[in-house]
Amino acid sequence: RVMRSLPETGSKISRDFVRRISIKGQVTLPLEVRKVLGIKPKDQVVFTVETDGVRVKPAQSPLLESFQAIPALKSRLSTRKMKESAGEGQAGLAAREGL
Numbered sequence: 001r002v003m004r005s006l007p008e009t010g011s012k013i014s015r016d017f018v019r020r021i022s023i024k025g026q027v028t029l030p031l032e033v034r035k036v037l038g039i040k041p042k043d044q045v046v047f048t049v050e051t052d053g054v055r056v057k058p059a060q061s062p063l064l065e066s067f068q069a070i071p072a073l074k075s076r077l078s079t080r081k082m083k084e085s086a087g088e089g090q091a092g093l094a095a096r097e098g099l
Contacts, residue, residue: 029056 017030037058044059
């Protein structure tokens with residue numbers, strides 16, 4: 001069953017699609033399902049097994065998941081300040097490792 005919301009009303013639309021599973025256990029997602037989910041060739045999907053069925057959704061890319069995981073600096077650093085900061089970090093690491 002495919003469910004999607006209409007942007008203007010928020011109401012749900014559903015439609016069932018029946019597909020055969022190949023000998024290899026593969027199934028083709030119908031074009032309408034791929035469009036609703038925004039899935040393109042080579043994209044990955046996540047299958048979530050629930051008590052009443054299976055949910056399919058696009059997989060988040062690791063890059064998108066980590067985007068802005070580290071907050072931006074409040075002010076820009078000059079190249080010299082970045083090198084100094086990196087050097088201090090390396091010095092601290094060397095001190096902890098006893099080098």
